[in-house]
Amino acid sequence: MRSLFIAASLLIATTTVAQTAAQKKATFINNLMKQMTLDEKIGQLNLVTPGGAVTGSVVSSDVEAKLKKGQVGGLFGIDGPAKIRQAQEIAVKESRLHIPLIFGLDVIHGHKTVFPIPLGLSASWDMALIERSARIAANEATADGLNWTFSPMVDISRDPRWGRISEGNGEDPYLGSQIAKAMVKGYQGDDLSKNNTLLACVKHFALYGGAEGGRDYNTVDMSKVRMYNEYLPPYKAAVEAGVGTVMSSFNVIDGVPATGNKWLLTDLLRKQWGFKGMVVSDYTSVNEMSNHGVGDLQAVSAQSLNAGLEMDMVGEGFLTTLKKSLKEGKVTLAQIETACRHILEAKYDLGLFDDPYRYCSEDRAKNEILSAANRAEARMIAARTFVLLKNEKQLLPLKKNGTIAVVGPLADSRRNMLGTWSVAGQHDKSVTVLEGIKASAGSTNVLYAKGANLSDDPVFAKKINVFGTEIEIDKRSPDEMIKEALEAASKSDVIVAVVGEAADMTGEASSMASLDIQPSQKKLLHALKATGKPIVMVLYTGRPLTLNWEAANMDAILNVWFGGTEGGNAVGDVLFGAYNPSGKLSASFPYSVGQIPVYHSMLNTGRPYNNEEFSKFKSNYLDIPNQPLFPFGFGLSYTKFEYSAVSLSASSLKIGGTIKATVTVKNTGSFDGEEVVQLYLRDVVGSISRPMRELKGFQKIFLKAGESKEVTFIIHSNDLKFYNSALQFVNETGDYELFIGTNSAETQKAAFKLTN
Ligand code: NOJ
Numbered sequence: 001m002r003s004l005f006i007a008a009s010l011l012i013a014t015t016t017v018a019q020t021a022a023q024k025k026a027t028f029i030n031n032l033m034k035q036m037t038l039d040e041k042i043g044q045l046n047l048v049t050p051g052g053a054v055t056g057s058v059v060s061s062d063v064e065a066k067l068k069k070g071q072v073g074g075l076f077g078i079d080g081p082a083k084i085r086q087a088q089e090i091a092v093k094e095s096r097l098h099i100p101l102i103f104g105l106d107v108i109h110g111h112k113t114v115f116p117i118p119l120g121l122s123a124s125w126d127m128a129l130i131e132r133s134a135r136i137a138a139n140e141a142t143a144d145g146l147n148w149t150f151s152p153m154v155d156i157s158r159d160p161r162w163g164r165i166s167e168g169n170g171e172d173p174y175l176g177s178q179i180a181k182a183m184v185k186g187y188q189g190d191d192l193s194k195n196n197t198l199l200a201c202v203k204h205f206a207l208y209g210g211a212e213g214g215r216d217y218n219t220v221d222m223s224k225v226r227m228y229n230e231y232l233p234p235y236k237a238a239v240e241a242g243v244g245t246v247m248s249s250f251n252v253i254d255g256v257p258a259t260g261n262k263w264l265l266t267d268l269l270r271k272q273w274g275f276k277g278m279v280v281s282d283y284t285s286v287n288e289m290s291n292h293g294v295g296d297l298q299a300v301s302a303q304s305l306n307a308g309l310e311m312d313m314v315g316e317g318f319l320t321t322l323k324k325s326l327k328e329g330k331v332t333l334a335q336i337e338t339a340c341r342h343i344l345e346a347k348y349d350l351g352l353f354d355d356p357y358r359y360c361s362e363d364r365a366k367n368e369i370l371s372a373a374n375r376a377e378a379r380m381i382a383a384r385t386f387v388l389l390k391n392e393k394q395l396l397p398l399k400k401n402g403t404i405a406v407v408g409p410l411a412d413s414r415r416n417m418l419g420t421w422s423v424a425g426q427h428d429k430s431v432t433v434l435e436g437i438k439a440s441a442g443s444t445n446v447l448y449a450k451g452a453n454l455s456d457d458p459v460f461a462k463k464i465n466v467f468g469t470e471i472e473i474d475k476r477s478p479d480e481m482i483k484e485a486l487e488a489a490s491k492s493d494v495i496v497a498v499v500g501e502a503a504d505m506t507g508e509a510s511s512m513a514s515l516d517i518q519p520s521q522k523k524l525l526h527a528l529k530a531t532g533k534p535i536v537m538v539l540y541t542g543r544p545l546t547l548n549w550e551a552a553n554m555d556a557i558l559n560v561w562f563g564g565t566e567g568g569n570a571v572g573d574v575l576f577g578a579y580n581p582s583g584k585l586s587a588s589f590p591y592s593v594g595q596i597p598v599y600h601s602m603l604n605t606g607r608p609y610n611n612e613e614f615s616k617f618k619s620n621y622l623d624i625p626n627q628p629l630f631p632f633g634f635g636l637s638y639t640k641f642e643y644s645a646v647s648l649s650a651s652s653l654k655i656g657g658t659i660k661a662t663v664t665v666k667n668t669g670s671f672d673g674e675e676v677v678q679l680y681l682r683d684v685v686g687s688i689s690r691p692m693r694e695l696k697g698f699q700k701i702f703l704k705a706g707e708s709k710e711v712t713f714i715i716h717s718n719d720l721k722f723y724n725s726a727l728q729f730v731n732e733t734g735d736y737e738l739f740i741g742t743n744s745a746e747t748q749k750a751a752f753k754l755t756n
Pocket residue numbers: 053055106150203282283508
């Protein structure tokens with residue numbers, strides 16, 4: 001009784017404290033806004049970049065003069081406490097109302113200690129690890145003067161032609177939602193006012209990953225049922241996790257550009273999901289609405305504000321036209337004020353009104369950025385993202401004796417280790433694969449030859465080398481380079497071929513129609529194959545590639561994505577067995593480009609095809625299989641895991657209740673290792689056609705060699721809910737199938753009924 005009383009009074013006390021804090025904030029912002037002129041309110045909605053990280057053709061002009069006039073709410077694209085302090089001082093000391101700026105940057109997969117690209121991180125299926133990477137990124141970024149990151153990017157994509165698939169978490173809404181939550185938590189922590197937490201921005205809202213043909217910025221057209229069930233959940237998860245800001249996307253939705261889409265930014269985001277933070281555009285995406293053909297700059301700026309957009313990135317349509325639109329009755333003062341309020345609230349939450357320089361500490365920058373501890377975590381994390389695609393005759397892990405030939409254009413390429421979107425990353429601080437291998441190889445004799453250029457095509461190289469020379473075309477001829485590689489190979493017991501993509505072959509505006517490894521590198525691989533020596537292919541890639549020849553001809557394939565600053569060391573750790581790989585694909589690797597989109601949660605057709613043989617009048621191809629080459633969830637280990645049959649706690653589940661599914665997983669190989677145990681469900685009969693498999697749970701477990709573990713999933717009836725054709729989130733009673741296994745294609749099955 002007494003403890004109940006104490007608990008109740010504590011609750012009242014905390015509620016009062018919370019209310020007071022909220023009231024204090026409202027009072028502060030009300031007072032400030034009372035002093036602001038219309039121009040100053042519109043000024044807050046302006047986000048500018050003085051250069052630095054540019055992702056479009058326009059860069060903001062006269063930034064300093066605008067800062068003084070109170071025409072800027074935030075700045076992005078610069079980092080470093082000194083530079084940021086300098087800009088903040090202009091705003092705070094020289095603008096009329098001394099309102100501090102918010103400072104943003106694309107801190108996407110780490111700040112200066114760079115982690116694997118997001119698609120790689122997602123392949124770890126380890127939420128604690130992903131959260132940790134975001135936490136370290138927040139520590140470093142805030143030590144470097146920043147307080148806002150344009151991350152997490154949670155666009156579902158099933159099209160590896162789209163270069164930005166590298167920036168997201170792959171094809172699956174459930175996995176994507178878990179990662180969205182982990183990232184928001186990692187960045188924002190539980191208190192934004194701490195000087196090491198970073199305001200997050202979920203992007204690109206919405207559906208950007210559905211671009212037709214995988215061509216960046218292209219049209220998206222999708223049914224609402226698909227949107228709600230498959231593409232929207234990760235954004236919603238980020239909102240539920242308390243993300244402070246949302247970035248609108250470049251694409252159209254139902255024909256209306258997302259940046260000016262009222263259904264999206266107001267009805268869905270604010271009214272249905274209850275989002276309370278601030279909405280920013282993407283880089284000039286307000287202006288680009290004119291190219292979409294929906295009006296001139298004044299019209300599209302007014303449309304965007306009306307839709308619920310609040311901060312205009314770079315384009316200055318808000319700054320230059322909103323006043324006129326207000327006079328003409330095309331927007332309201334209330335809309336401008338709401339937007340301004342949300343931006344001021346973000347600044348307030350970050351503590352910038354208390355101390356505008358709280359993120360500018362030279363000491364913190366010196367001690368906390370690229371520290372030995374952060375690098376050690378980056379190395380540990382990178383190793384956990386690698387996916388072992390093949391390991392014939394247990395070629396891996398390599399023995400630490402004899403001679404190995406390390407060949408390939410990525411073996412000694414420091415410039416390509418960080419991957420795309422590592423804006424603040426320092427290439428010269430990254431470890432190459434060759435260095436990582438040498439450090440792990442013990443007494444092994446390590447030979448090296450470049451063997452091939454990433455591409456021999458200078459026109460292609462020029463398109464990739466926009467941010468620096470990633471594709472360096474050697475002075476020697478391709479044949480001379482291959483000859484050198486073959487000489488090294490002839491003296492070796494095993495070949496490690498480090499091949500794949502240059503860092504910026506994925507990322508923004510990096511769409512590809514062919515997903516084959518570049519011809520120059522294929523030629524090298526063919527020549528190496530002809531030696532008859534065992535070959536380990538270490539694959540650098542930011543997207544699923546088509547690897548049919550490689551899968552048939554290489555003895556082992558380790559996909560290492562772009563592992564970041566410590567990626568090279570992590571490759572050494574995995575090749576020589578210090579860490580047993582445990583990554584699993586978060587996006588299917590297609591057989592051929594013609595198969596795209598191919599993903600695990602497809603619907604059944606009326607003419608399903610279930611076997612390997614071609615069958616006339618069934619849904620299949622004449623020339624390739626239906627299945628991807630490597631399915632979602634796939635990834636090998638140096639050891640073997642055996643799954644028992646699934647046992648269910650009951651044969652039916654009541655709405656509102658739970659059911660338990662259990663399997664025993666045994667490590668039957670000779671290495672300790674981690675396994676991602678995956679749970680999929682199928683709603684057999686529904687009011688609409690339902691996916692053949694949907695991921696609904698996973699657990700990453702560690703098993704010593706010979707050890708067994710019982711793994712239990714508790715499934716609540718809510719996990720079976722989906723959006724029906726009226727877009728109601730419902731449970732439908734009837735038959736369900738449940739699958740547990742090591743990947744989406746190799747599972748044990750059980751069945752149950754959902755009842756009222
Ligand atoms: C454009 C990109 O689409 C977006 O992801 C990024 O955050 C902004 N540029 C700012 O750099």
